[in-house]
Amino acid sequence: MPDNKTPQQKKALYKRSLIRRHHRIVFTAVMALIVLLFLANLLTPSKKTSDAENRSLAQRPHITAGGLRDGSFAEDFDTYYSDQFVFRNQFIKLKFIGNMLLHIKENNGVLIGKEKYQFEIPAVPDEKLEAKTIQSINEYAKASDGIETRMMIVPGSAAILKDKLPVSASVPDQVKDIKDFYSQIDDGIRKIDTVKILKQADSDNLYYKTDHHWTSEGAYTVFKAAAHELGIKKPGRYNKYTVSTSFKGSLSSKSGDFIGKDTIEVYVPKSNETDYYVSYPNAQEKRASIYKPEMLDVKDQYLVFFGGNHPLVEINTTAGTGRNLLILKDSYANAFVQFLIPYYDHIIMVDPRYYYDNVNMVVSNYGINEILYLYSADTLFTDTSLSDALEAAADAAAEDQDQSEEAQGEETQREESQKE
Amino acid sequence: MGFNSLVFIFILLPFALLVYKYIPKQWHNIFLLILSLFFYAWGSAPALIMILLSVGFNFFAARGIGQHIESGDKRTARIQLIASVAFDVALLAVYKYTGLDMPLGISFYSFSVMSCLFDVYYGKTSAQVEFFDFFLYVMFFPKIISGPIVKWEDFRAQVHNHAVTRDGFLQGFELFLAGFFKKALLADKLGVTLASLLARPQQTVGLAWIGVFVYSFELYLDFSGYSDMAIGLARMFGFSFKKNFDYPYTSESVSVFWRRWHISLGAWFRDYVYIPLGGSRCNRGTQIRNLMIVWVLTGIWHGSTLNYLIWGLYHGSLVLLDKFVIGERLQKVPRRLRILLTDAAVFIGWVFFFRTGIGDAFAHIGRLFGIGAAGFWSRATTFSLTENLILLIIAALCCSPWMKNMHAKLTYKKDGAAMYISVALYVILFVFGVAGILGSTWTSFMYANF
Numbered sequence: 001m002p003d004n005k006t007p008q009q010k011k012a013l014y015k016r017s018l019i020r021r022h023h024r025i026v027f028t029a030v031m032a033l034i035v036l037l038f039l040a041n042l043l044t045p046s047k048k049t050s051d052a053e054n055r056s057l058a059q060r061p062h063i064t065a066g067g068l069r070d071g072s073f074a075e076d077f078d079t080y081y082s083d084q085f086v087f088r089n090q091f092i093k094l095k096f097i098g099n100m101l102l103h104i105k106e107n108n109g110v111l112i113g114k115e116k117y118q119f120e121i122p123a124v125p126d127e128k129l130e131a132k133t134i135q136s137i138n139e140y141a142k143a144s145d146g147i148e149t150r151m152m153i154v155p156g157s158a159a160i161l162k163d164k165l166p167v168s169a170s171v172p173d174q175v176k177d178i179k180d181f182y183s184q185i186d187d188g189i190r191k192i193d194t195v196k197i198l199k200q201a202d203s204d205n206l207y208y209k210t211d212h213h214w215t216s217e218g219a220y221t222v223f224k225a226a227a228h229e230l231g232i233k234k235p236g237r238y239n240k241y242t243v244s245t246s247f248k249g250s251l252s253s254k255s256g257d258f259i260g261k262d263t264i265e266v267y268v269p270k271s272n273e274t275d276y277y278v279s280y281p282n283a284q285e286k287r288a289s290i291y292k293p294e295m296l297d298v299k300d301q302y303l304v305f306f307g308g309n310h311p312l313v314e315i316n317t318t319a320g321t322g323r324n325l326l327i328l329k330d331s332y333a334n335a336f337v338q339f340l341i342p343y344y345d346h347i348i349m350v351d352p353r354y355y356y357d358n359v360n361m362v363v364s365n366y367g368i369n370e371i372l373y374l375y376s377a378d379t380l381f382t383d384t385s386l387s388d389a390l391e392a393a394a395d396a397a398a399e400d401q402d403q404s405e406e407a408q409g410e411e412t413q414r415e416e417s418q419k420e
Numbered sequence: 421m422g423f424n425s426l427v428f429i430f431i432l433l434p435f436a437l438l439v440y441k442y443i444p445k446q447w448h449n450i451f452l453l454i455l456s457l458f459f460y461a462w463g464s465a466p467a468l469i470m471i472l473l474s475v476g477f478n479f480f481a482a483r484g485i486g487q488h489i490e491s492g493d494k495r496t497a498r499i500q501l502i503a504s505v506a507f508d509v510a511l512l513a514v515y516k517y518t519g520l521d522m523p524l525g526i527s528f529y530s531f532s533v534m535s536c537l538f539d540v541y542y543g544k545t546s547a548q549v550e551f552f553d554f555f556l557y558v559m560f561f562p563k564i565i566s567g568p569i570v571k572w573e574d575f576r577a578q579v580h581n582h583a584v585t586r587d588g589f590l591q592g593f594e595l596f597l598a599g600f601f602k603k604a605l606l607a608d609k610l611g612v613t614l615a616s617l618l619a620r621p622q623q624t625v626g627l628a629w630i631g632v633f634v635y636s637f638e639l640y641l642d643f644s645g646y647s648d649m650a651i652g653l654a655r656m657f658g659f660s661f662k663k664n665f666d667y668p669y670t671s672e673s674v675s676v677f678w679r680r681w682h683i684s685l686g687a688w689f690r691d692y693v694y695i696p697l698g699g700s701r702c703n704r705g706t707q708i709r710n711l712m713i714v715w716v717l718t719g720i721w722h723g724s725t726l727n728y729l730i731w732g733l734y735h736g737s738l739v740l741l742d743k744f745v746i747g748e749r750l751q752k753v754p755r756r757l758r759i760l761l762t763d764a765a766v767f768i769g770w771v772f773f774f775r776t777g778i779g780d781a782f783a784h785i786g787r788l789f790g791i792g793a794a795g796f797w798s799r800a801t802t803f804s805l806t807e808n809l810i811l812l813i814i815a816a817l818c819c820s821p822w823m824k825n826m827h828a829k830l831t832y833k834k835d836g837a838a839m840y841i842s843v844a845l846y847v848i849l850f851v852f853g854v855a856g857i858l859g860s861t862w863t864s865f866m867y868a869n870f
Contacts, residue, residue, distance in 0.1 A: 018832045022839050023590035026846045030597065031434070033847065037854075038430045054865045074421070074463035081426050082861045091851075095859035098852050102810045104609070106616065108862070124621055166807075170800035172621065256862060 040086040047084065052092075054253065054299040057083040096256040105166040110255035111158070113165045118251040118260065119158040120212045122174045125381035130181065133380065136387040136394070137373070138186045143394050144363065144371070150230065151185060151373040152192040152222070153178050153380055154214060154332050157207035160198045174377050181380070190229060197225040208262045211249020212378075213302055216240075216265045216335050223339040231323070231370070232343050238267040243293065247301040264301055266291055267338050274342040276317040280310050290315065290338060305334035311355040312362070315347040326368045328352060328359075328386060330379040344370075352389040359393040360400075421462040422565070423596075423649040424603050426857060432459065440584075440657060449556055449579065452657060456561040460524070467523030471558070474511070478504065478533040479554050486540045486547030501541045508534050516724040525565040527721060529558050531688055536572035538692045544573045553579045562653040566646050568664040568684035571691070575659075582658030592655025597846060599648025602641040604853035606815050608860065610638035613808050614774065622794040626801035628787035634808065635774045636767040637815035640669060643682070669766070669819045672758040673747065674738040677766055685721070689714045704744070711743075712736050722773075727781055731772035738765055 005013070049056050058080040067073030085091070096107060105112045111119040141149050158165060159174035175195050182191045198206055198221065206218035220238070227235040247262040278287045295303035306313055309331055324346040327333055333349060340347055346366045350359065362368060373386075380386070421428050436455055443451060461468050481504035488497035512530045515522045536554060539545045557575045558564070614634045620627060647664035654661050668681035678686050690699075697710040712733075719732015742750075750758055768785060775781040787793040817823045831842040 015832045018836065018839055020587065020590070021836070022831065022842060023587075023594050025840075025843045026597065027590050027593045029843060029847050030593075030850050033850065034430055034434055038434060041430065053863060055863065069465055071461075071463045071465045074461075074465075078425060078427055078463070079861075081430075082858060085426060085858055088858060091855040091858040092862050094852060094855035098605075098855065099609075102609075102814075103807065104613075104811065105807055166803075168799060168802045168806055170798070170803045253865070256859070 037086060041081070041084070044084070044086050050083075050088075051299065052089050052253070060084075092256050093258050096258045105169065107255040110251045111166055111169055111171070112255065112259070113161075113169070115164060115209075116260040117157070117161060117164040117209045118255055119161075119165060119171070120156055120251060120378070122156050122158055122172045122177075123378045123382045124172045125177050125181075129384060129387075130381060132384075133387045134181065134184045136390040137189070138184075140390040140394050141186050141189055143397050147363070147369055147371055148190075148231070149188065149371045149373075150190045150192060151182070152194055152226070152375075153181060154194050154222070154374070154376050155198065156212065156376060156378055157214075159195070159377070161207060177381065178377055181377075192222070192226045192229055194222050194226075197222050208247065208249050208251075208302075210247065210252035210260045210262050211302060212251055213249070213376075214332060214335060215262075216267050216338070219332075219336040220267055220339060223336065230340075230343075230372075235339075236342055237270045238339070239270055240265050240267055243291075243304060244296050244301050248299070249302060250300070253299070264296075264304060266304070269342050271342075274317050274319045276315055276341055278306070279314040279316065280307075280312075281314065282311050290341075302331070302334070305338070306349075309334070309351045309354060310349075311351060311357075313349040314366075315341065315344075315349075317341055317345055317347075319343060319345055321345060323370060324348075324366050324368050325370045325372060326350065326359075326362055326366070327372045327374050328389075329372075329374040330376055330383075332376040332379075333374040336374060350389075352385040353383065355389065358396050359389055360396055421459050423646065423653065424600060424857060426854070427462075428459075429600075429854075437656065448582075448658075449552070452561075453552070453556045453559060456556070456559040456564065459561040460559060460564055464524040467521075467526075470523040470526075471529060474508070474529065474533055475555055475558050478508065478537065478558075479549065479551055482536050482540050482549045482554065485537060486549055489541065489543065490547045497541055501537055504537055505534055508537075516720075528567045528569055529564055531569045531685075532558050532563075532572070534692065535569070535688065539572040539576075545576050560654070560659075562650040562657075562659075563661070566643070566650065567682075568647055568650060568661055569688050570661050570684065571687070574662070578659055584656070584658040588658070588660070589656050592652040594652070595655065596649050596652030597850065599645040599650075599652060600853055601849050602645030602648065602818060604856045605849060606811070606818060607638050607642035607645055608856055609811055610634050610641065610815060613811070614638060617804055618774075620800055620804070622798055622800060623784075623787055624795050624798045624801050625787060625790050625793045626797045627804060628784055628793060630801070630804055630808070631774070631784070632767050632771060632788065633812060636669075636763075636770050637812065637819060639770060639773065640665070640819055641815060667819070667821050669763055670759055670821070671762050672755055673742050673750065673762055674735065674765060675742050675747075677762055678735070678739065685718070689718060693717060708740060708744075711740060715739070725776070726778050727772040727776070730778070730781075731769055734769050734772070738769075 046059055047057055048059075058076065060080050061067065061073055061076035063073060067076070082088075099105075099107055100112070106121075109121060111121060113119055137151075155174045155178060158171045159178075165171070178195055185191060198218065201218075201221045203217060203221060205215055206221060207214050223230075224235060227233075242263055242265050244264040245261065247264050248260070249262060252258070252260060276288075278290050279285070280287075290306055291304055292307040293304065295301060295307055300308075302308075315337070319342055321343060323344045325340070325344045325348070327337065327347065327349045329349055329351060330353070337347060337349065346368075348362055348366055348368065350362060352359075373380075375386075421432070423429075432455075439451060440448065457468070460471065481500060485497045485500050485504070488494070488500065508530050512526060514520070515526055536549065536557065540547055540549060553576060554572075556579065557570075557572060560570075560575075563570055614631060617627060617631045617634060644665035651661045651663065662683065664683050666680040666683065668677050671677035671680055694710055694714050697713065698706055699710065700707050702710075715732045715736025716729065717732070718735070719728045719730070722728045722731070741747075750761075753761075768788065771784050771788075772781045775784045783792060790796065827842065831838050
């Protein structure tokens with residue numbers, strides 16, 4: 001049969017055959033991938049835990065009549081299937097790469113900045129909460145007359161390392177928020193201008209790149225500059241030790257565990273005149289060091305300081321200065337306290353988020369004569385536990401006073417009746 | 421179960437295709453029914469009983485109407501039709517307005533069963549309704565959760581006549597993938613973007629507009645992507661459904677938009693509400709009333725809050741405006757400008773969808789025009805724009821035929837090399853899509869949570 005098709009017809013036919021071929025190969029390739037991944041999922045044994053996510057992974061659910069009826073079996077199976085999916089971590093990284101290709105700098109609430117810096121977006125203060133916290137601090141200061149009180153609010157990295165943020169990134173202005181907060185605190189409380197100190201610091205190691213905490217160097221920078229305000233006339237010198245070079249912190253975990261690693265350093269006083277031991281009453285544990293090196297083997301290596309947050313930590317030293325310090329704090333304090341040890345007889349760290357006893361007991365039991373509020377702005381502006389603790393303490397103090405007045409009254413009565 | 425779930429893509433779909441290929445043809449429909457029941461029951465088992473009751477009730481209703489139609493007793497048929505439809509609508513309303521747990525897909529399958537009642541009554545199909553066919557029609561897994569709302573008439577015509585052709589199967593698979601890309605690569609990302617935009621404390625005029633664009637693209641890509649997946653899947657099993665979206669954001673008027681957006685829903689209201697009421701073959705007053713009835717119903721079909729009612733009235737007014745007032749005059753305006761105006765009207769309407777409260781919605785619309793906004797522009801606005809610019813551009817291109825045309829132009833050229841690049845791209849995008857799904861399940865704990 002003679003070929004009587006026009007060139008246009010031929011072209012159209014050819015195009016149609018190409019489209020068919022495209023369909024065919026796409027189907028073959030994608031279906032092959034689906035089948036391969038299906039088989040790989042089938043053959044890979046289930047993992048118990050995920051290191052990257054630091055959690056236990058869902059296991060294959062058991063079929064039960066109840067689970068089938070209420071749909072929970074299907075839900076559990078879906079979770080199991082995605083938790084145990086082969087190359088799960090690699091797929092997550094791929095998603096991260098995809099976002100980078102699209103120029104999207106925010107991953108799960110973490111901003112990916114320059115030089116592998118990751119930033120937590122600062123919390124916007126809740127005005128009501130803030131007012132309550134401020135009021136309780138001021139009232140507690142009045143109630144605890146004679147105790148030297150200081151306050152140190154530490155900004156998050158996004159407020160200080162502005163030039164490392166992604167281009168034109170805009171985050172809530174924590175510098176202003178801290179200023180506002182300070183301005184409402186009574187003049188009797190000495191406020192340490194951490195923002196100014198950190199901004200002027202000539203260092204690019206004030207904050208971790210992969211974690212939401214400040215580094216020991218960041219804490220040291222503030223300590224050095226604020227020593228005088230803390231009542232430390234001549235701050236001593238410290239030896240710096242690197243304890244980890246493989247720290248992947250909270251921000252890295254949140255954003256997909258993809259970029260960057262940090263170094264953790266600790267600072268130990270050069271002169272070892274001051275001996276101390278640390279006591280964790282609720283764990284009934286005593287230690288000769290504030291560091292817990294075993295924590296360098298877990299995911300969150302920042303736990304090397306005190307093993308994390310505790311309701312109450314007691315540091316007893318041989319400093320013999322007669323100064324007893326109560327620190328009301330969050331985890332930012334954990335990296336700061338290492339500098340304070342040589343200057344106090346007792347340092348009591350109370351984390352109101354976990355501490356449910358009366359703060360006044362601490363004050364009287366340890367003969368506290370100084371109080372330091374040491375908080376990251378993010379915690380202080382969003383947390384209710386500090387104001388709760390302080391209000392409870394103030395109420396208890398007022399009650400004590402009432403009781404002692406009553407007792408006095410009774411005594412006078414008794415004296416009077418005796419006279420009769 | 422959703423089409424974009426890992427269990428569907430990696431277990432159920434390959435399994436279903438394999439079985440379907442090798443079982444004898446006469447078992448195809450039975451297998452599809454079992455598959456559909458499993459698909460629906462996966463995660464929504466408690467709702468299955470409701471759907472089965474609805475199937476039973478409406479089957480007998482349809483059969484009754486059919487018998488009366490056949491015996492020429494149109495009046496009784498009519499009474500039965502009205503009573504049955506009233507029951508279906510009441511049931512749907514009870515679920516929507518009482519806050520009970522809605523059975524998955526109830527808005528869609530309720531409209532399917534009513535379509536059967538209407539088609540039998542109007543004699544569009546034979547008055548005989550076979551139980552099995554009807555059951556499969558309601559349950560058919562590609563359409564049960566989010567449509568398209570295929571009419572009984574259309575489904576019945578192919579239920580015993582849906583041979584899988586090689587070309588049809590492969591086209592279906594590619595359509596499924598295209599829908600998957602829209603959903604998993606674009607819509608889901610836009611969803612994350614929107615959530616962070618709406619949470620920003622200082623809402624400027626610029627941010628308000630970016631939010632409107634992000635949501636408009638997200639809604640289209642999400643919904644049309646899901647429809648593409650559904651239609652593609654149906655095609656792979658031999659059914660051909662009409663398209664549900666036809667590049668609605670390139671429409672030159674709101675009336676045209678509604679012929680190209682969620683086409684199956686529009687067709688349902690046209691055939692079973694608008695035309696029975698007299699359609700446009702009546703005086704202008706009645707016609708306006710008919711249109712407004714359709715628009716109020718369309719609005720409340722989408723959701724139970726006041727927002728949806730207002731949105732329906734808004735679109736109804738726009739259609740009336742187009743039809744009776746400015747439509748002809750607008751013909752003189754250049755086509756591109758008309759498309760822009762249409763999109764502006766439609767996009768602003770979506771504010772009622774993504775701002776949940778009525779006050780929130782009007783506040784957002786106010787901010788679009790500077791009322792109550794925290795300034796016109798801010799640093800945060802620049803960041804939100806630059807951060808999402810590439811995503812928004814890609815999304816915009818995917819909302820128009822441009823992407824498809826460009827792909828065809830570049831891919832099917834004389835030498836086959838470009839085609840292989842395109843194939844590679846499909847595979848890569850598929851892998852990124854899977855990464856997107858897995859990425860949303862990433863929950864990292866800093867403190868051990870063993």
